[in-house]
Amino acid sequence: MKNTILLIEDNEQNCYLMTFLLESHNFSVVVAMDGHSGTRLAEQIKPDLILLDIQLPATDGYAVAMALRNITSLQHTPIVAVTSYAMVGDREKCLAAGCNGYIEKPINPETFVGEILPFMPSAASSESTT
Numbered sequence: 001m002k003n004t005i006l007l008i009e010d011n012e013q014n015c016y017l018m019t020f021l022l023e024s025h026n027f028s029v030v031v032a033m034d035g036h037s038g039t040r041l042a043e044q045i046k047p048d049l050i051l052l053d054i055q056l057p058a059t060d061g062y063a064v065a066m067a068l069r070n071i072t073s074l075q076h077t078p079i080v081a082v083t084s085y086a087m088v089g090d091r092e093k094c095l096a097a098g099c100n101g102y103i104e105k106p107i108n109p110e111t112f113v114g115e116i117l118p119f120m121p122s123a124a125s126s127e128s129t130t
């Protein structure tokens with residue numbers, strides 16, 4: 001069974017690129033374009049990992065991460081923040097909000113999947129199939 005990644009990202013080009021890269025590595029990708037629908041989808045599909053943009057409309061990624069962590073069934077789901085914020089303290093802010101890791105935009109297509117694999121609970125098994 002494929003591992004499912006929920007991508008919460010409001011930029012269509014980023015969605016397209018990240019979905020392409022992840023599907024190329026045999027992941028199943030579900031996209032939400034705002035935090036509210038992302039939170040609802042996460043509760044429904046219980047993804048293996050959540051990729052979370054920080055700069056989102058209405059509700060920012062920090063608030064979304066905290067909302068996700070308040071859902072009992074998602075307390076241990078890995079959340080990796082993806083953000084162009086490069087200010088000192090943002091990494092800590094992501095981690096304080098409940099994220100497990102942090103990837104900076106723009107993403108590097110060569111290394112992107114490798115960067116999130118360490119956060120994937122069953123990384124080894126999914127990689128061996130590619």
Ligand code: MN
Nearest residue numbers: 010053055056
């Ligand atoms: Mn964004």
